[in-house]
Amino acid sequence: MTQTAFITGATSGFGKACAEMFAEKGWNLVLSGRRTDRLEDLQESLTSVAVHTIQCDVRDRTKVEEIVKNLPSSHEDIDLLVNNAGLALGLKPAQDADLDDWDVMVDTNIKGLMYMTHALLPKMVSRGKGHIINMGSIAGSWPYPGGNAYGATKAFVEQFSNNLRADLHGTGIRVSNVEPGLAESEFSVVRFHGDRQKADAVYEGTQPLTPKDIAEIVFWLADRPSHVNINRLEVMPVCQSWAPFAIDRKA
Numbered sequence: 001m002t003q004t005a006f007i008t009g010a011t012s013g014f015g016k017a018c019a020e021m022f023a024e025k026g027w028n029l030v031l032s033g034r035r036t037d038r039l040e041d042l043q044e045s046l047t048s049v050a051v052h053t054i055q056c057d058v059r060d061r062t063k064v065e066e067i068v069k070n071l072p073s074s075h076e077d078i079d080l081l082v083n084n085a086g087l088a089l090g091l092k093p094a095q096d097a098d099l100d101d102w103d104v105m106v107d108t109n110i111k112g113l114m115y116m117t118h119a120l121l122p123k124m125v126s127r128g129k130g131h132i133i134n135m136g137s138i139a140g141s142w143p144y145p146g147g148n149a150y151g152a153t154k155a156f157v158e159q160f161s162n163n164l165r166a167d168l169h170g171t172g173i174r175v176s177n178v179e180p181g182l183a184e185s186e187f188s189v190v191r192f193h194g195d196r197q198k199a200d201a202v203y204e205g206t207q208p209l210t211p212k213d214i215a216e217i218v219f220w221l222a223d224r225p226s227h228v229n230i231n232r233l234e235v236m237p238v239c240q241s242w243a244p245f246a247i248d249r250k251a
């Protein structure tokens, strides 16, 4: 029986790589994002499976509810939701950060993920089948300067994932949180508001994770036998690890 995955943020980076990976493995797909040209390109390139694309801003609660309610019959049984749409904006210390950036991160990474989950869960529960894979981050567990609101949104994703598991006990629905570290995508271009030079500098001299690395992990999680739930999976490139605690020493 062909399975169907709903991947948010499929127009770039991890989401696009997941779309390609799941298509290669024969899954039918619902792909969403805001950029219609990218969705059209995906629709054209992924010809081996049934692909349904939806232009949707996950911050729009009414729209999210509407698109889920109006899924075509060919794609209405969602076996996997990859809650991937998200972003970081800014890397300034909290005292200098732009409050609008914080609003967008909270609205997308927290509220958008909640809206998608809330819209799709009832059907999964009634079918007694489903898997939600949330895209967290190492920033949800480990603080770093400038991570402020972004890291906090990903900490929400981690705890929300755990609490979903508690609520879904006995339903057969699986929930996993993937927590990647440094990975090259459009993430840093977005974080630095389009400043490509600043974005490139993030990866200079490193071998970061690739979107394909993450897609392989997401597929592996989904492909475990149905009695196996990976709760959280943290992954960094080898070139990344932790720094010592910062200590302010007065002379």
Ligand code: NDP
Binding pocket: 008, 009, 010, 011, 012, 013, 014, 015, 032, 033, 034, 035, 038, 056, 057, 058, 059, 084, 085, 086, 087, 088, 108, 112, 135, 136, 137, 138, 179, 180, 181, 182, 183, 184, 185, 186, 187, 188, 190
């Ligand atoms: P990209 O910027 O390459 O992709 C982000 C995707 O999210 C795009 O498809 C974008 O689509 C979509 N998106 C952003 N805002 C919205 C919105 N309001 N509504 C709908 N879709 C939206 O970054 P990544 O692939 O790297 O990021 C994917 C996820 O992985 C994010 O949640 C990010 O926080 C997380 N992550 C990234 C890491 C990294 O180092 N790259 C590490 C750890 C986690 P569009 O603009 O078309 O709407």
Ligand code: 8X3
Binding pocket: 136, 137, 138, 139, 147, 180, 181, 182, 183
């Ligand atoms: C993205 C990874 O380290 O830039 O979530 O926050 S990091």
